[in-house]
Amino acid sequence: MSRLNNVILDQLFNHTSIRHFQNKALTADQVTTLVEAAQHASTSTFSQQYSIVSVTDPAVKQQLAEITGHHWLVNSGHYFVMVADQYRNLQIAQANNADPYILHTTDKFLASVFDVAVATQTILIAAESMGLGGTIMGSILNDSKRVIELLDLPELTFPLLGLAIGYPADKPEIKPRMPQPAMHFDGSYKLPADFNAQLADYNQTVSDYYGSRSSNGRDESFSHHIVAELGRGHDVRKELLQTIRDQGFLVN
Numbered sequence: 466m467s468r469l470n471n472v473i474l475d476q477l478f479n480h481t482s483i484r485h486f487q488n489k490a491l492t493a494d495q496v497t498t499l500v501e502a503a504q505h506a507s508t509s510t511f512s513q514q515y516s517i518v519s520v521t522d523p524a525v526k527q528q529l530a531e532i533t534g535h536h537w538l539v540n541s542g543h544y545f546v547m548v549a550d551q552y553r554n555l556q557i558a559q560a561n562n563a564d565p566y567i568l569h570t571t572d573k574f575l576a577s578v579f580d581v582a583v584a585t586q587t588i589l590i591a592a593e594s595m596g597l598g599g600t601i602m603g604s605i606l607n608d609s610k611r612v613i614e615l616l617d618l619p620e621l622t623f624p625l626l627g628l629a630i631g632y633p634a635d636k637p638e639i640k641p642r643m644p645q646p647a648m649h650f651d652g653s654y655k656l657p658a659d660f661n662a663q664l665a666d667y668n669q670t671v672s673d674y675y676g677s678r679s680s681n682g683r684d685e686s687f688s689h690h691i692v693a694e695l696g697r698g699h700d701v702r703k704e705l706l707q708t709i710r711d712q713g714f715l716v717n
């Protein structure tokens with residue numbers, strides 16, 4: 466079997482995260498267009514339970530650079546913070562004397578997470594279609610409390626992802642993904658019988674990719690990468706659950 470092709474698929478198959486930018490700001494029209502693309506994405510129960518904060522103040526960008534460790538975000542053309550948001554719907558509930566309890570539940574927090582994820586990827590795809598590029602940043606979770614303060618986020622909101630967008634200053638090689646039989650199953654979950662052999666091949670592919678790529682090359686297979694991630698330890702971002710609860714989420 467082979468994959469199909471069209472203009473959109475070509476773009477998707479050529480995606481790479483961009484971390485080096487030309488020092489050139491996006492125009493207001495570009496930003497409006499990207500936000501509109503996000504707004505047209507699917508949204509759980511049509512509740513539109515996310516918000517987007519554009520960070521333009523250089524001092525705030527600098528603080529986010531420190532929190533994430535990604536100092537290159539300062540040179541991006543535009544920086545978005547993607548926020549889980551049930552606060553806006555809380556206002557609607559209160560204005561209608563409706564019980565807002567459900568907005569505090571895990572179910573609704575997850576719905577916000579889904580909305581943010583879908584909207585974030587949609588912005589990235591839209592940006593790439595405009596000749597731009599960018600990187601999604603979970604690393605704003607390194608210090609959620611500080612991000613909440615920096616952006617004045619009210620209860621029932623939570624900053625989930627950063628998104629740096631801009632004019633690419635490099636063209637990284639495409640990162641190879643794992644073979645489909647290891648992640649796409651027919652009918653029920655079943656790793657292939659030759660999973661270890663497939664993984665060995667994939668490890669070689671990833672090692673070759675890291676070994677030969679033009680910047681930041683290193684000796685690392687996929688298995689090495691996963692084990693290194695495990696090595697980040699048990700207490701990484703250990704405040705996270707409490708901070709999410711402090712924002713009014715996850716009451717049950």
Ligand SMILES: Cc1cc2nc3c(=O)[nH]c(=O)nc-3n(C[C@H](O)[C@H](O)[C@H](O)COP(=O)(O)O)c2cc1C
Pocket residue numbers: 480481482483535600601602603604605626639640
């Ligand atoms: C939810 C999420 C969080 C991410 N967080 C970061 C991040 O904090 N820093 C970063 O440099 N890249 C981050 N990335 C980008 C991934 O590292 C990147 O997508 C992955 O390595 C695959 O590379 P590619 O996007 O170039 O194909 C994130 C991606 C996702 C989907």
